[in-house]
Amino acid sequence: MSQVAVAPPVQLSSKTTEYLASSSRYRDVDKILDRRGPWTDEQFQGGQAAKDFLRQQCKILVIGAGGLGCEILQNLALTGFHNIHVIDMDTIDISNLNRQFLFRETDVGGSKANVAAAFVMQRVPGVKVTPYFGKIQDHPASFYGSFDIIIAGLDSIPARRWINATLVEIAEQDENVTPLIDGGTEGFRGQARVILPAVSSCYECSIDTIAPPTAYPICTIANTPRLPEHCIEWASVLEWPKVFKDKKLDTDDPDHIEWLYQRASTRANEFKIEGVTWALTQGVVKNIIPAIASTNAIIAASCCNEAFKLATLAAPSLDNYMMYSGNESLYAYTFEYEKRADCPVCGGESIEVQAEKDWTLETLLEKLEDRQDLQIKRPSLAYESGAPLFFQAPPQLHEATKPNLAKKLSELFSEDASVVITDPNLPFQVTVSIKLV
Template identity: 55%
Template sequence: MKDLSSIEPILNNIGSFNEVPTEYNSNDAYESLTNSQILVIGSGGLGCEILKNLALTGFKNIHVIDMDTIDLSNLNRQFLFRQNDIGKSKAEVAANFILNTINDPQLNITPHFKKIQDMNLEFYRSFQVVISGLDSIEARRWINSILFSLAQQEDLIIPLIDGGTEGFRGQSRVILPTFTSCFECSLDLLSAKTTYPVCTLANTPRLPEHCIEWASQMEWQKQFPGKKFDADDPDQVDWMYKVALERAKEFKIEGVTRSLTLGVVKNIIPAIASTNAIIAASCCNEAFKYITNTNPMLNNYMLYSGDDSIFTYTYSYTRKPNCPVCGNIAKNIAVQNWWTLQQFIHEIKSKQEIQMSNPSLSIDGSLLYMSNPPELERITKPNLSKKMRDLVGNGNEIVITDQNLPISLRFLVQFEGNYKDPEFL
C-alpha cells in the first residue's frame, strides 16, 4: 500500500464532532477506505480534480464515467489532458494519467466511455458513494432519481455528492436518498438559460449571441428540417459558426468566434480552475468522512462565492413535499382559461422547476399528447389545438413525462379564477 501517513492522524484520532465516538474503530476506517467502491460521474474540470483527490486520499477502487472526448478548449483547466489527447475519451485518458502518475499497484481506476443512462441498475448498486462533477442538469436529475429509486425500492442508500461551479462561484452538497432533500428539490436555484426574443433575432440583432441563436433556432431548421442539431459534432458546429459569422458581418457585429458559438449552443458555463479545485476538494472530503466515519458529513448544502471577496454559507436545504422524486404530493399549476394544450406545453417547458424538453402528457391513464413514438404522436397531435378546458377538468391531475428522464411530474390543474392555494407554478 502507498504511504498514507498524511491521513493517519485523522483516521487514528477520532474527530471532536464524531457522532458515534464509542463505536468508531480506526481499523474499520482503513478497511472501508481501501475497499469501498466510488463512482465519479464526469471527468472534466471538476472530475479531473475529484479523481486526483480520491486517489491521493487513499481510495483504491474508483470508476469514472464520461461520454465526452477531449477538446482544445479543455486544456486550460482540465490538467490531466495534453495536446495529443485531443479527440480521445476523457474518462480513459484521465484514468490512465492518474494510474501512471501515482504508480500504486493497489489503485484501480476503471473508465467508462459511455452515457450514464447506458449503465444498468446492477452497475449503480455496486457503489458506496457517487460523486457528480457534471455540467448537465438533465444528467444530474437522472442519476438523482436513479439513486432515490434504489433507496425507495430496495432500501439501498447510496449518497450522491454533487458539485458544480460557475466562474468564481460554486456549490457542493450531500444528498442522502430518502433522508435529505434531493437535486430535483432545488431546480429553482439553478441559473436559467439566457433566452432572446425571436423578433430581435430575426430583425434587429445587436450581440454576437443574437447571431448564433438566429443560426441555431432559425437557419438550422430551415436548412435541415426535422434534423436535431448535435453540438458534439465538429462539422455541425463549424456550420453553425460560419452561418452566425455571415449574419454578424451583415449587421456589422463583432465578436462571433467558434468558441463563443460552441458556448452558446452547448450552454457552456464559464469555469475557473481554482474554483473547480475548491469545490472538488469539498466533495472529496465529504466522501472521505462518509466512508471512514471520522466526522459528520455536510448537512447538506455548501455555497461558495469568490466573485465579491469570499463568502461561504452552509445550510440544510429543505425537502419539498411536492418534489416528483422525493415528495409524495402533486404540485398545483395555474392554467389560463384560453390556453390550448399546445400553449400549456409551451408554458411548462419554459418553467425553471420543470425543465422538460420533450414532454408527454396523460390524465387518468388517457393520453393527452405523446411526443414519441411517432405513431402515438400522430394520434394525439390533434389535441394540441384543443382548449385545455375541453380536455381537463379543474383540479384534475396531469402526469408529465420525458423520455430523457426516469421520473414523472404530477400537477393539479387550477384554471383561472379557481385557485385554491397561494403556491402555484
Template identity: 65%
Template sequence: MTAIASPPPLHRHPSLTSSQDQARQRYLSTPDAEKYAAIDRVLDRRGGRTHEAFVGGQETKEFLRKTCKILVIGAGGLGCEILQNLALMGFRDIHVIDMDTIDISNLNRQFLFREADVGKAKSIVAAEFVMKRVPGVKVTPYYGKIQDHDEAYYKSFNMIITGLDSVEARRWINATLVGMVDEDDPESLKPLIDGGTEGFKGQARVILPTMSACYECSMDMLTPPTVFPICTIANTPRLPEHCIEWASVLEWPKAFKDKKLDNDDPDHIEWLYQKAADRAKQYGIEGVTWSLTQGVVKNIIPAIASTNAIIAAACCNEAFKLATTSAPSLDNYTMYVGNDSIYAFTFKHEKNPECPVCGGETVDLKVKKGTKVESFIEMLTENQRFQIKKPSISFGSGQPLFWQAPPQFYEQTKHNLEKDLDELIASGDEITVTDKALPFSLDLRIEFE
C-alpha cells in the same frame, strides 16, 4: 467498457522532469504507513468532532483502501480535481464515467490532460494519468453515458460523486438512486455527493436518497434555462438566438431525420450557423455568429480552475467522512461565492413534500380558466420549479393532448394549441408531462381558477 486492471510498468513518465521523476521514485518506495501518515493520524484516534459511530484503527483503513468502491461521474474541470484528491486520500478502487473527448480549450484547467491527448476520451486519459502518478490506485474508466448502466451497476458502489455540468444528467442519476432504495435493504441506499461550479460560484451537497432533500427538491434554486417558445422561433423570430434555435430544433430534424445532432461536431455547428444566418438575413436580424451558434446549442458555462479546486476539495472531504465516519457529514448544502471576496455558507436544505422524485405524490397546479394550451405549455417552460424545455402532455390513459415529437404526433395534436385547456380536461383531472430534460414522468393535478 474500458478497464485498466493495473498501473502501467514503473518507468519514468515522459511528462515528468528529472526532479519530479526522482520524487516519484521516492514515493513508490515509501511504505503505506509513511504515505498516509497524516491521514492515519485522523483515523487512529478520536477527536473533538469525531462522529459517534467512529471505529478507526486498521479496520477503517482497510475499508478505505481495500473495500470502498467509489464512482466519479464527470472527468472535466471538477472531475479531474476530484479524481486526484480521492487517489491521494487513500481511495484505491475508483471508477469514472464521462462521455466527452478532450478539446484544446480544456487544457487550461483540466490538468490531467496534455495537448497530445486532444481528441481522446477524457475518462480513459484521466484514469491512466492518475494511476501513473499515484501507484497502487486502480481507476476504471467508462467512456459513455451514465444512462448506459442499470441499477445493478450503481448498487455496486459505496458512494457516488458527481462533477457534472449538466442539470439533465444530475436529475437522472438523482432519480435513479432514489428509485432504487429498498426499505428492507439498507445497502440499496447510496450516498450522492454533488458538486457544481459556474465561474466564481460553486456548491457541494450531500444527498442521502429518501432521507434528505434530493436534487429535484432544489430545482427552484437553479437559474432557469433560456427557453424560446416554439411558436416564436417558428413564426416570429426577433433575436439571433431564435434563428439558431429554429435551425437546431426544427430544420435539423427535417434535413437529417433520424441523424442526431452532435453539439461537439464542428461540421454540425457550421451547418446550423449557415441556416441560422440565412434566416436572420430574411428577418433583418443581426448578431448570428459561429461562436454564438455553438454557445446557444451547447449552453456553454464558464469555468475557473480555482473554483473547481475548492468545490472538489469539499466533495472529497465529504466522501472521506462518509467512508470513515471520522466526522459528521455535511447536513447538507454548502455554497461558495468568490466574485468580489470570499463568502461561504452552509445550511440544511429541507425536503420538498411535493417533490416528484422523493415526495412520491402528484403535484397540484392552479391554472386560470381560458388559458390556451399553447400558453399553458409556455407557463410550464417558464416555471423554475420544473426546469423543462419542450414538454409533451398526455391525459387519461396516455391520450395525447399535445406532443412535441415524433412529427406525426405533433401534426395530429398541434390543433389543440389554440384551444382552451379547460375545453379538453376538467378541474381535478391529472395530466402527465414528459420532456427530454425530465428523467421521469411529471404528474400534475390541474385545478382551474
C-alpha cells in the same frame, strides 16, 4: 589516507517500495483515523478497520472527468481511496488543456475517462481506476447501486436530474441508500452538496433555484441581430432546421459546431458584428459558462472531503449544501435544503396546478412550461389512464392530438383530473393534479 568503504545500495522489491511510498503518502490521513477528534461521529471506529474500508473495500464512482472531475480523481487517489471508477462520454479537446491537468496535447481526441484513469494509476501506485467511456444512461440502475459513494462533477442539468432520480428510485425500491455528492462550478462560483437519496432533500427539490438558459427573442435574432450571440442563435435555431430538416443538431459533434460557426460568422459580417468565435459558438449552443481552475480545485476539495467523512465517519458530513463565491472576495456559506413535499422525485405529494375551466389546453401547456419547479421545454401530456392528450412526437400522434390544444379544459376534463407529463428535459414522468376553478 584511508578510504571509507561504501556499502552498495539496498535493492528493494517493487512491493516494498510501493508499501513505503503508500505508508508515507497517507501518514497524515492515518493521524485522523487513528484517534477520535472533537467532531468525530459517534459511530466512528477508526484504526485499521477504517483504513481497510477506505483503501480496500470502499467502491466510489466519479461521474465526469472534465475540469472538476480531474481534480476529484486526483484528490481521491491521494486521500486513500483505492477502488475508483470514472465515467465520461466526452473526448479530449485542445481547449481542455488549460485546466484539465490530467491531459496532454498528445491525448487530444482520446476518451477523457480512459486517459484520466491511466494517468492517475501511473502517478499514484496502488490505486485502481476503472474507466467507462459513454453516457451515464447506458448503465442500468443496478450498476449505480453497487457503489458505496457517488460523486457527480457534471456540467449538465439533465444528467444531474437523471442520476438523482435513479438513486432515489434505488433507495425507495431496494432500501439501498447510495450517498450522492454533487459538485458544480460556474465561473468564480460553485457549490458542493451531500444528497442521501430518499432521506435528505434531493437535487430535484431545488430545481426551481436554477436559472433557465438565456433565451433571445426570435424577432431579434431573425431581423435585427446586435450581438454575436444573436448570430449564433440564428444559425442554430433558424438556419439548421431550414437546411437539415429533420436532422437533429448534436452540440457534442465538432462538425456541427463548425457549421454553425461558419454560418454565424457570415451573418455577423453582414451586420458588422464582431466577436463570433468557435468557442463562443460552442458555449452558446451548449450554454457553457467558462470554467475557472481555482474554483474547480476548491469545489473538488470539498466534494472529496465529504466523501472521506462518509467513508470513515471521521467527522459529520455536510448538512447538506455549501455555496462558494469568489467573484469579489472569498465567501462560503452552508445551509440545509429541506425536502419539498411536492417534489416529483422524492416528495410524497403530487404537484398541484389551479386552472380555469375556460383555459385552453394550450394555455395550460404554457403555464406548465413557465414553472421553475418543472423546467420543461417540449412537454407531452397524457391522461392518468395513459390515453394521449397532446404529444409532441411521433408526427402521426402529434397531428392526431394537436386539435386538443384549442379545446377548453372543461371539454377535456369533466372534473378535477391528473395529467402525466413527459419531456426531453425530464428523466422521469411527472403527475400533475389539475384543480379546475
